[in-house]
Amino acid sequence: MTSFVAIDHFTTETLTAIPPEEKPTYNSLKIIHQELNANAMTIPSGIGGGHYRHLTLVLTAAQYNALPNTEAWANPAHPGQAPVHGAAPTAAQIAETNRLFAANEKQFLIFRGTETALKKQLLEAVSNTFTNTLKHKMYGYAQVTAHEILAHLDAEYGTVDADDIKDNEKRMNATWNPSQPIEDLYNQVKDAQKFGGDHDDISEKKSSQRHHRELNPKWSFHCCPLRSQQNRPWPTSKRNSRLQTRKDAESSL
Incomplete structure (x- = not known):
C-alpha cells in the first residue's frame, strides 16, 4: 500500500509547545493531552470497538478500559512478508487470503504511522530535558511509546499543588x-x-x-x-x- 502519513489527518498539526526554559505543569500538560487525544481520534480503527479509534495510543490501558463502549484492544501485528496459502488453494481461497493480508498490513501500517506521528509531536512540544530519562543511549525514543512518555511527564510534573x-x-x-x-x-x-x-x-x-x-x-x-x-x-x-x-x-x- 502507499505510505500513510497520519499527521495529514490530525486536527492539530503542531501541539501547544511548552517553552524549553519552563518545566511542564498540570495545566500545560493538560493542553497537550487534549490535543493528542483529538489527533488520535481522527485516525479510524476497528480494534477495541472502533468508538475511540486510536485513542489508546495516548492513554494507559486502565484509562482506555475505563471508557464506555470499549472492547479489549490488541495492537495489530505485521502479517509478514507475503500471504501464506494453504495446500492446493482454490482461486477463491487465494483471493480471500490476499485480501486479509492486505487488510492486516494496512491496519498495522496505519497503527504504526499514527503512533510514530503522535510521539513525534509530543517530543517536539516538550523539551528533551524533561524526557531524557526515557531516552536510550543508542536507540533514542524508538522503544518508548507516546503514552509511556505522557505517563512519565504526568508523574514527574503533572501533580496539582x-x-x-x-x-x-x-x-x-x-x-x-x-x-x-x-x-x-x-x-x-x-x-x-x-x-x-x-x-x-x-x-x-x-x-x-x-x-x-x-x-x-x-x-x-x-x-x-x-x-x-x-x-x-x-x-x-x-x-x-x-x-x-x-x-x-x-x-x-
Whole structure:
C-alpha cells in the first residue's frame, strides 16, 4: 500500500509547545493531552470497538478500559512478508487470503504511522530535558511509546499543588465583560468546577455565587450584608441610638 502519513489527518498539526526554559505543569500538560487525544481520534480503527479509534495510543490501558463502549484492544501485528496459502488453494481461497493480508498490513501500517506521528509531536512540544530519562543511549525514543512518555511527564510534573488550586479559583473569578456572550461566564465557571472535581471540589453553591456576582453587582451587598458593610460606618442616627442604649445599660448597674 502507499505510505500513510497520519499527521495529514490530525486536527492539530503542531501541539501547544511548552517553552524549553519552563518545566511542564498540570495545566500545560493538560493542553497537550487534549490535543493528542483529538489527533488520535481522527485516525479510524476497528480494534477495541472502533468508538475511540486510536485513542489508546495516548492513554494507559486502565484509562482506555475505563471508557464506555470499549472492547479489549490488541495492537495489530505485521502479517509478514507475503500471504501464506494453504495446500492446493482454490482461486477463491487465494483471493480471500490476499485480501486479509492486505487488510492486516494496512491496519498495522496505519497503527504504526499514527503512533510514530503522535510521539513525534509530543517530543517536539516538550523539551528533551524533561524526557531524557526515557531516552536510550543508542536507540533514542524508538522503544518508548507516546503514552509511556505522557505517563512519565504526568508523574514527574503533572501533580496539582496549592498554587494550581489558587490559580483555578482566580480563573473562575476572572472579570467577565457583559459584552461577551453569557455562555462565556458559564463555561468559565464550569471549567473551574471540572478541575475542582478532580483536585479541590468547587460546590454548586460557590459556582452559583460566582454567577450572581457578575450578573447582579449588588448581590454581595444584599446577600452578605455583614461582609459588605464591615468597613461602612453606621448611619449617625443609628450610631447615636446604640450609644445611648449602652449608656442607659451602664447607668443601671
